[in-house]
Amino acid sequence: MKIAIRFLKVLLFVPLWCAAEPATVIRATDLKQEPATDAATVAQLKENTAVEALERKSGWTRVKAPAGEGWVKMLALRYGGPGAAKAGDSGVSQLFNVARTGTSGAQVTTGVRGLDADMLAKAKPNPAELEKMSGYAATPDRAAGFAAKGRLQPQQVEEVK
Numbered sequence: 001m002k003i004a005i006r007f008l009k010v011l012l013f014v015p016l017w018c019a020a021e022p023a024t025v026i027r028a029t030d031l032k033q034e035p036a037t038d039a040a041t042v043a044q045l046k047e048n049t050a051v052e053a054l055e056r057k058s059g060w061t062r063v064k065a066p067a068g069e070g071w072v073k074m075l076a077l078r079y080g081g082p083g084a085a086k087a088g089d090s091g092v093s094q095l096f097n098v099a100r101t102g103t104s105g106a107q108v109t110t111g112v113r114g115l116d117a118d119m120l121a122k123a124k125p126n127p128a129e130l131e132k133m134s135g136y137a138a139t140p141d142r143a144a145g146f147a148a149k150g151r152l153q154p155q156q157v158e159e160v161k
Contacts, residue, residue, distance in 0.1 A: 020052035020064065023077040031070040035060035038126060043067035053077065058119075 025045045032039040035057050043065070045051070051063040051072075060071045115123075138146070147154075 020054055021079060023051050023053045023061075023063065023079045025049040025051060025065075025072070025076055026078045027076060029072050029076040031063070031065060031067060031072060032060075033070055035062070035071040038129065039071070042070040045072065051077070053079065058115075 025047060028047050029045050030041045031043045031045050033042050034040075045065055045067060049065060049067075051065040053061050053063055054069075055062040056074065057071075059074050061074050061077055062071050063069070063077070
């Protein structure tokens, strides 16, 4: 009976072990404690650091890295490990494809889901980021000075309806 219980416990954890997907950091990036740009930084990951992708949430991926576990932006990762290629792919087919069509045939599609109702309900203001963003606003005088330096001329533009 004890053996059967141990076997069942092992079976319960097998999906967790198999869930990790090898990936590589494609540019230096912060490993964050939470999936947010203003979250605490756990560590700095260097380019080409091998990680295990554990979970995805919006535009973030939770990873296990040599420096620790945390969240990185989804676009900072390349899946399949460093230099990964399809099994048996020598690159010759891509070379011929480029010669024939002008492209390698590789396509990359990236998407980030929008905010759901729960995320909106839990949203909290960030006064520091608002202040930072306000610093980017241009006053009418600064905008006019910029236009004058660039020798830009005012133009009337009809409203788009």
